[in-house]
Amino acid sequence: MSNEIDILDEDDILDEDNGEENAAEAEAEESAESPAVFEDVVADVTQIYLNDIGNNALLTPQEELALARRVVAGEFEARQKMIEHNLRLVVNIAKHYINRGLALLDLIEEGNIGLMHALEKFDPERGFRFSTYATWWIRQSIERAIMNQSRTIRLPVHVIKELNVYLRASRHLESQIGREPSVEEIAHLVGKPVEDVRKVLNLNERMASLDAPLDIDPMLSIGESIPDEQHEEPELQLHNSQLEMFVHDWLSQLNEKQRLVIERRYGLNGYEICTLEELAASLNLTRERVRQIQIEGLEQLRRILRRKGISRDFLL
Structure with missing residues (x-):
């Protein structure tokens, strides 16, 4: 079976002979498998990522303090190294949120956002390990993403899975081309008809995003203004x-x-x-x-x- 999906246009279908039904069924079967194939690729990428970050040794308290001070001084290389050596912390926390509506790779991605936010706010002179401080921000970022995603629970399971595939494809393309991808570009990547992708992505529209800025404070998002009752602030x-x-x-x-x-x-x-x-x-x-x-x-x-x-x- 080809990895690419051949899409029949309306004129071709009307001109088909007695074999048109079989061709349509074959196309439907292959189209149905497309999200599964894409998810297999995502699973492989996830494993590669986990293997890769496993090569980053844990920092000693002395190494961490020296790096954190360089981060405060504005050194980009130190910031990158600090992030890389704490990616395993994100994975360990993200694993506790599996089966809550987001795939592990998505949980890790959200956790990494929290990790970077924590690094921006961390004061190494307080005398505590960065992991202690970062844990709260990682959890908050992941839990906010889960809350944001939970509205899709009312949708059929297969639609939720399809939506997640398209959203992951969108993020992947954005990281590659440096802008928000078009529906056509997403459809091409996943091998689905443009209108099908458009309909599913329209389900992603929301009246208000937890990431939308508050009118009273543009620097604070709605999600950040919601108190976290389960964890102490860092x-x-x-x-x-x-x-x-x-x-x-x-x-x-x-x-x-x-x-x-x-x-x-x-x-x-x-x-x-x-x-x-x-x-x-x-x-x-x-x-x-x-x-x-x-x-x-x-x-x-x-x-x-x-x-x-x-x-x-x-x-x-």
């Missing part, structure tokens, strides 16, 4: 992680009894919050003695914070 996530690390360091500077009392009174480092009475019974001390140890520990922590110049606002 700035808050980093602040909380940083605070947890500092608290652990400060507590380590107390003596053993002070540290234990503070941890258990305030539910730190995995402990449940305890009353003075519960702590007194557990430590075989009087309630008053536990209270004194708590006061001593808190005063010691205040001195540590003053020495480090840390304000109360940092802790909120």
Whole structure:
């Protein structure tokens, strides 16, 4: 069977003899297989991509910090290298969203957009790994794409698959020619009649895109303005992680009894919050003695914070 589809025009069909029915059936069969053939190619491309990025070694914290600083300084080569060495992170996150309406390659593509967005906003001087920061942006980008795609659920499954084939073909052509491709160009790539492709692509029209800019803030899209209830914003996530690390360091500077009392009174480092009475019974001390140890520990922590110049606002 040829890889190219021969399309019969109306005059040819009218002039066919008794074999016209078989020819039409053959054409229909081959046309029906076209999306499947295209998807097989996509699957091959996906595997090649996964194999390729597997050759990128993970960066050490020192290498990452040096690269991130060069990115902040505006070095394009450093930016590209930082992206390449974090593509596996995108794939690992994207795999959790399989069977949610988008193919793995599409999920990876959306995740890569989030990765690049994260790199633009990342501050290496905060002292945290880039992957910690980028994870939120990658998830947000993927989930927004899934939300955007979910409107097609009401369409028949075969139409959804066909639409996805055309959209992937459109993105592929755009990356090659540097502009939005015409319907005719998409139809030629996938080997389908122009009108068939046009009808399916018309289903992709939407009243409002999540990527459309808001009237009140052209720099902010509708999708970005929707709160993400499932994940902390990266700035808050980093602040909380940083605070947890500092608290652990400060507590380590107390003596053993002070540290234990503070941890258990305030539910730190995995402990449940305890009353003075519960702590007194557990430590075989009087309630008053536990209270004194708590006061001593808190005063010691205040001195540590003053020495480090840390304000109360940092802790909120």
